[in-house]
Structures are given as C-alpha cells and as structure tokens.
Amino acid sequence: MRDVTDEVPAPHRRTFLKCTGALGASAAVSAVSAVTASLSACSSGPESTNDTGGSGRNRALTAVIGYGNDGSWDPTQTASAFCMAANNHVYEGLLDTDPISREPYAALATQVPGDPNSTSWQFTLRAGATFHDGKPVTADDVVFVFDRILDPKTQTLAKGFFAGWLRQVRKVDARNVELVLKFPFPEGISRLTLAKIMPKHVFSQPGAFDDAIRGKAVGSGPYRQTAHHPKSNTTFEAYDGYNGPRRAAFQRMNWLTIVDAAPRVARISGASAGAQIADNIPYANIGRLRSGGLTVAGGAGMNNLFLMFNTRHRPFDDVRVRQALHYAIDTETMVEVALKGHGRPSSSFLDEGNPGYRRAKTVYDYDPAKAKALLKQAGVSGLKVDILAVNLSWIVDCLPTIKASWDAIGVRTTLSPQETTAVFTKLDQKQDYQVVAAASNPNQFGLDADLIMHYNYGPANLWMGYTRWSGNAVAKRLFKDMGAATREPDPDKKKTMIQDYIDVVAEQAVLYPVVHNELMTAWDPTELAGTRAQPYPGINLLQAKWV
Template identity: 25%
Template sequence: MNFRPSLRSRCGLASAALMAVSLTLSACGVANSDSAGDAGDTVRIVLPQEPPTLEPCDANLTSTGVVVRSNITEPLVERDPASGELQPLLATEWKQTEPTTWTFTLRDGVKFSDGSAFDAEAAAHSIDRAVNGTFGCNVEGYVFGDDAIEAKAVDATHLEVTTVEPDPILPLRLSFIEVVPASTSDTAKVREPIGTGPYKIEDWQNGTKLTLAVNDTYWGEAPAYKKAEYQWREEGSVRAAMITNNEADIATGLAPEDISGDAAVRYPNNETTALRSTGTYAPLDDIRVRQAINYAIDRESIVDSLFDGYADVASQLVPEGVVGHNPDLEAWPYDPEKAKALIAEAKADGVPTDTKIRLISRNGLFPKVGETVEVVQKALDDIGLNVSIEMMDTAASIEYQSRPFPKNTGPYIILVQHGNQAGDAQFSVDQYMLSDGAQSTFGTAELDAEIKAADKAEGEDRQTAFAEIFADEPEKVSQFAYIAHMTGIIGESDNVEYEPNSATGDEMRVTEMKPAK
C-alpha cells in the first residue's frame, strides 16, 4: 500500500516562521460524511493497552499520547511529520526576540472544552506546570531535562519564554507541551484533562473503554466523527479479529501475521528498539560485558525471523531523517565467539559474570516482544551471562525506564522502544545518553560535554556534532545494544479512511480519520 501524507486540515491558519528538522511522509484530513462505526458517527479504535494516564504532561508516553495529543489537548505549535517544519496551532507566530527569549503570538478567541478562555496565562501555566513542576511530568525529562524555563504572559495574546542559555530549538521543544487551563492543578496530575482540542472526554470506564466526544467549542474545522471509542486488547490477533468482525475500525500495534490484505496498512514509524544496560551494578558496570552483549545479538536474524523483514537493523538510536543521524555507521557485528572471549576476560579479572541479570520488558511494547526477549535471553545465556526475564505492564516498566529509578535494583537490562517524534537528535541524546538523562542510567563526563556542545550547535554543525556522538557512544560507553528501526502496521476496516504517518505511533489524530465513501 502506498504511503500518502496525513496532516490535519485547518481553516485560516496564519503564517509562521518554519523550522525544518526531518523528513517523513504525511497528508490532509477531510470533513464530515456518513458511514462506519456505531450509528455512523463513531470511530472505534482498539489499542494494545489501556492508557496508564491521560495527564497532558505525560502525553509524550506513547500509550498516553495516542489518545491525548491533538485530540483532547493541543500545543502552541506542531511539527509536520512530512516536512519536519513547525506549523502554527495555538500560537500563530513566534520569533527569537532576545538571545534567550522567544515571543509567541497566540490565537485569539480559542476556548477550552469547559468554556474557559485560552490565553497567555493558560499557556504560561501549562509550560511552568510541565517543566518546573515537582510532581514528575514525563515531558520534563524527555524534552527539557534540568533546564530552567520562565514563561510570562505579556498580555492575553502574547507570551514570552526565557531560557538560561540560548536555545535554537525552543519552539520545537514547546511542541511537546500540551496546553491546559490556568486552573489546572500545579501540584498533582489530573486523570481527565481539559483541553482546546477537537474532542473531550465523555466517559472513561476503567479497564473497559474510553469514549471521546466532539468538543463543541473547538476553534478549528469540525472533525468527521462525533465520537471516538477506544478499547484495548493485549493480543494482536484479537485486535486484528476485531477488524475482521467489524468490532473495530482501526487496530494498532499489529504484527505481519496478525492481519493481511487491504486491511493491513504498513507505515514508516520513527521507533528504534534497543537494549539499555544499567552501568552501576556488576557485572554490567564493566564495559567489556556491555560490549559482549552487543556482539551476542544477531540483529539480522531478529529482523528476518521475528519482524518478518519489516524493520531495518539499527546502528544508532535514531533512524534516517532525524537531524544527527549518522549515515556512515554500521551495525555492531554479530560475533558470539568474541562475546564469549570478553566475558571470559572480565571473569578472569574478578568481574562476577555469573550474577543474575534481570531482563525487563513491557507487555505489548511491540508485536512479538515476548519472543524477542526470549531470543535475547538465550543469546546472553550462551555467552556466559545469567539472565532472567521479567515482563511488566506499562506502569511497572516505566519505573525502570525513566528516572527516578527504583533503588537497589541490582543489574538489569531493559528492552526499550524509542521514537524521536521531534526529528532532532537532541531529544534522543539528552534523555538517553547524558549521565543524568531522564532515561539514562549512566554516562561519562567526556560524552556529557560532547552532548552539551552539540545541543547549542546550529545548521550543519549540529548535524555533524550529533553524528559524532552516535559514533562515539558505542565504543566509549556502550550503554545500548541497538536492534532495529521498526515499521508499524495498523489494521483498518472498510468503514474508515486513515493514512498513518511517522507520528502515528505517538499521536493518532482522530481529525485525520473519515468514514469511507
């Protein structure tokens, strides 16, 4: 099936300065017509798992973002997944007015779904809440790290955002901040958020289903569907069967064997699957052991046999199209004998290589995740390590994936799947490779300095700096064993028209769906 573009249709969007960051594929949504779903006005979506939260400041979590982002809440600006350019949304214009200050002109006349007005106070509150709050917003670590930000309302339609250091990609960072009313708690997360998006939460039956209804106060073009109903089933074959049996219109996270024919829609997503090792517990605190893990993984076999060839062997954390991707890197070679030799060498030096290592992954992370973990376990056992598998639900696995990590965990390896939706390597490197990154367990002062310098670079210098980091990390730190750049598959019934794009895994915009003609 051809990949066609997909970008929400807007009425009267004002022009804005555009920032290019990466290339993928995209398209245009359309307006109302009759057909599909219950009573012809509901699109039915089945997910691999229930969202653990609908808190907007956690919307960069895939399982939350597919429901929340651009459906319930919206950011100031959004990135076009086709061109990589930033486009106006709740902000119509933005410019760097001082080296450390950006000024945003906001859209006038927008209301939240509760009827309250969107203005600069709400925007400032949303930024401060997500970035400077103390209740653990995931977006803080993912996008901003420890960076301090001051957001100030100049008047109702003008916002100033100031950083400590000049930040050439601040508008791109702010595209991850979902805007909520100024009345939203700044000391606790919310279960059912209020937003400016085309939909609002109608009903959430915990463990059963979640229903969104059209937001009648929405400022943009009316969506084709009056409602979106989400259900969740862990097994991909079950989700696919719901398409076949006309119990769902769209099913996400499918494997090639789950569904075939016209109902199977493949698309290039931006996810990279990798193993991340802790570096603070023996034997994983020895770089020889971490590099042995890299040698032990037969990436080609995993891609061919488990992913049916619908993935590319990965040599780095970001795929082609992301600023900083290094096109000259080759995947770590498969050499189990070299891996065994490194383990034996470490053991001879007193490294306790027989210590049990926990291999952690999340149920439903991607199709055949269970089989993938079993293949990895056998590969590591075969080179002389002692590895035990622990499969967890989303809430439990997040504790091991993001800071603050649980204490006294002992050595563990976690299978992660990282999507760089922003199109710039800084969003991957800062969180996964800095010593204190949100999803990094360790690093080095040398690599930290290299990353900080790259973060400040612009243009071609930025591309070169991040490409060098991806070349250096495997040799100097080796926190990761990259496996594959993934390809997504969704199921679609004959009732609906929807073209997925590289952002679909992170945010699935219901406004881009329409009943089939």
C-alpha cells in the first residue's frame, strides 16, 4: 500500500502475503495465539462451530462471514474483510466511524476535534479505558501505534492512509496526545478509525506483530477475542471492563468463516438454521431467504469487478487495446444475468453514490464495433487472452459474459479462475500474466476519493506494481496531479482536481472497474434488531441487539 507522497517502496513478498486481503486474498497461516500469549486456540483442534450453548440473551450470537479468517489480524496491515470486521469489535481508534454513514465519533478519545482544518489536533483519552488484559490505555500506546505507521523503515498498509499528511503524534501527558499535520487535511479525521490503538506492553515484544498477523488480538473494544481457528471460526465475548460509547449487546459471539456460497446460505436458512446473520449472500438466494422470513438487504458502494492489465505484456501496453476490451463487454447483460440486477456498469472509477463522483469523460458503454475499430487501429488481430481470475462466486458468475463478449469481437478468450491467494501470490512473485479479473472494495477503509484513488494508484503501491505501469509518462503526470489534489486546501477545488485525474484513470484503463455491485446481508429479524447492511464486506454488530 502506498502513501500519498509516493515515496515508500513497495512491500516485499513476505509482507504482501501477510497483509493481503485487499481483494480478499489471505496467506495460509499456522496455529495462532488468541487474546493472551498463553492461549493457543488451535492446539487441540477447532472447537464446535455451532452455537456454544446458553439460552435467551446469554446465548452466543452466531454469524456467518463469506470471507476467510486466516488473513492478517494486524490492524496496521490488514485488508482482510473478516479480520477488519472483527477488529472493529475488538479494537478502538481515537475516533471511529459509523459503519453506514461513516461519520466519525469519539471512541478512545473524548471528543472529535472542533476544527478539522487545524494542523494540530489534541485528544484526551477516555478515563478508565483499559485493554482486555486489564491494563490502562495510555498516551504511550497511541504514540506506539502511530510511530509504527509513520516509521519510514516499516512498510504497513496503514502508512498509505497517514504518511502523506500526518507529520507526528506526540505524548502530552499520560492521557493526552497531539497529532501534528503537515497541512490542513480534514479528511484525516475519518481516517483515524484505521489506526486501531494496540497495547504497547503486548505488541512491542519480539515477534508480537507476527503473532498479530496470525490472529492475536488484544484491544480496548467492547468484545475480546477468546479463540481463533484459521479457516473455521473465531469466538468473542463481551469485555466487562469496557466503558466506551458502544457497549457489547451479546455476551458471546461465534463468527464462522464459510467461503463457499451453498453451505453459507444453508447455515442461515431453514428450520435448523444455526446462525442469526450472514454476509455475502448470493443474488440467486435472495428470494428464497426472504420467503423464509429473513431480512435480506443490500448496500451499494464501491464494490466492483475490475480488470487489471499487465502493461509489459504486449499488446496491453497499448491503451487502445485496453479500451477495446472494455468497450467489448456487454455490461448490461452482466448486470442482468450475473448480478440479477444488483449492480450498475461503471461510469467512473468511483461508484455513483460516492460524494466525489462525476461521470468520467471516457465511459465504456457496450460498443463492439468501436472495440473492433480500436483493435484494428492498434494493428492487433488474432488476439488470444487468458483471464486470470479470483474464484469468488459472483466474479465467477460474471466471467462468462466477458468471454462471450471478447469471443464475439474475435478475441479468443480462456477463463482461469483460481483461489484468490493463488492469484495474488503469482502477481506478487512477478509471474507473467495478461489480464486479471478480481473484486475490490476500498470502502472498507473509507469514502473519501483521495483515499480510494491512492489505495489503487501510486508509483510504488501494490496495484501499480502488478500493472508495471508506473514508469509510463502518463502515469508520472497522474501521480503528480494526485499529490497536488491531496494538498489542495479548498474542498471544492480538491474535488474537481480529483475528478479531473479520474478522467485520466478512466481513459488509460490500466486498472479499472467493469461493474459496481451491491453486497447482500441476511439476518433473522425475530432475533436481531438494529442490524444494518453495509456496502462493503463483513458485518458490524456494535449497534445490534437481541430482539
């Protein structure tokens, strides 16, 4: 992940395999420690993944997550859907954000800064806040986390969200800290939720961050992790010492990881349903689940199927070829058939609901004649393309439309869906490829367009490393324009600057969305109240409760 100054080297393979999840990828890991170093959750094999007993309000809530729980749990590294969702229940930032509105609220800090345009933000920590081992949260813990994020020698995913605008975090006294900014950056207030405060006395120990990657989680949030079994389930219980704004409503929670669609749906449906809530619901199952009494709701946002081209593999170095393959895709059919109407063809890199959205100057409406003309202009004929794709169920549903569309313009297309980890291991090892089709949703980090675009574009970030495009003259100009937009103090001018460079991103189509789609969540309304479907992977139960 890149920071907005574009000066940090790309992470090496070991770092990537630990922190991926940006597209759902996760490294295979061994047995992991849970809340304390003495708890070895996997030493005797997984406990039951069923409801762990109890009755009434004391029974465990069971959730089904359609993503793996074996990605990195280190809050400074992870982009794993399961782990990020769980960390939002286990950890706190100085500020956190509402999962739907994304409005910031005071979490470990006592209040939101009154002047978002100031270059100095003062925070007082909540009196009596403690970590799950009972030790108090102090300013030293805050400084410890931000020092790790800002350390130029430590490559973390979180660095890209902070290093461009945050100069320093310093201790004032035991309960007070100051954040010193490089320039006014009001968007940073919402980003503070991405800096989860971790106990220095735990994670400053040798090897502790490796333990965090593998599943160790010790925070100050309303739930503490009690056991963690990679590829099976993770359990939590209410932390009695929590005194913050969003207290635990469930005494215990059991989160199952079920990536395959059929068993995930089976676990939430029918008379013998073993869970109260599940995310990543396939579109084809919505009607049946609703007829069975479940609430099924969607969240439309940045979730997308994108194509990524290897610009060092000819002819994909030619923008006309990339454009042709986008114009050739029958996106309306893809939305109708594969997404069952729960999506829209992309008309910008951003989804239409994003506050920074503007229809791009280049929009890839279905135009096979134009696609053929562009290929002819580029001198390309008899093209054969192998699409390396992740095997997420909804992506796999979309692939036949791409193949049929490309075959129809004379591009012989082969589909190669694989496990997500396998796809991104190949990319990280710099293996050759032509085109990748995968899913992404930067909304799990936030809504501001500056964050989203820097997450995907920058001369040394992961994605531009995969595309081999950073040395291109157009790319170099783009990265300069992006940096200038970050530093622009006038919000309206900044918005226009971002929209202008998104037009360049759209025209170049190096890494670009084909469709934006809804993510569906199902829950039992006779059991749960206060539940809301979010437009990015995972669930948030901090305002849910038993009926």
